[in-house]
Amino acid sequence: MLHMEIKGLSKSFGALRVADGIDLRIQRGEAVGIIGPNGAGKTTFFNLIAGDLFGDAGTVVFKGTDVTGWDARERSRACMARTYQIPQPFHGMTVYENVLVGAVFAGGRSQSQSRQHCEEILQQTHLSEFANTPASSLTLLNRKRLELARALGSSPELLLLDEIAGGLTDAECSDLVKTILDINAHGVTVIWIEHVVHALLEVVNRLVVLNAGSVLRDGEPHRVMRSPDVREIYLGVEPEADGAGS
């Protein structure tokens, strides 16, 4: 079932066209990866989907409703959530309080329901033992987990992850990958921008390559990664160098 449909989404900063007529259809429950070189427009694309930025042209339809003119808060209430490249917790609050803010902000729950929801999220993100730890004293992995946990507070149906694996060791990545797989297995649609491609490929069933604000490739992840233009533009591999260009 179609979850989100993006048509002709465009955005310029001055003379720089950062999103250039992007079309994308996302099915409910999909796990879609987005890669592309630095400056390709990936984060801007997320900002446009999440309502943190408004486009110059194009539409975003979510669950059959045109949300193009909706701001981030309205889209969040419609069960869309995102994480940020640089985690933005409330540093003076504990892990538990940070997650509770998200759960309460989303509305629709009593206090006791919000607390129970928080405890479930802390378990799911492996943060239960850090519930009373101030966010400011977390390790990088736990800061990433908290970023995820805060996004889950609003019970999203669509989760946008922006480079959540950056800076983690391989073991830490695997840990986070398991959690994201679990979230997706519970029916949450995931769109994940990531430079750590091996982590991404463990989760996604579809890979989109953005380049210069446009969709360069969209398809089965390993097939997309093997395509000569992706190897050349994204990975800097010359197609002829190893015979991959055929």
Ligand SMILES: Nc1ncnc2c1ncn2[C@@H]1O[C@H](COP(=O)(O)OP(=O)(O)OP(=O)(O)O)[C@@H](O)[C@H]1O
């Ligand atoms: N608010 C803004 N004002 C002006 N230029 C911007 C703004 N936001 C982003 N840009 C520019 O738009 C381009 C795309 O930026 P964006 O952050 O979307 O790329 P990205 O693909 O996410 O890059 P990275 O992989 O490095 O995070 C860059 O050249 C960036 O400098």
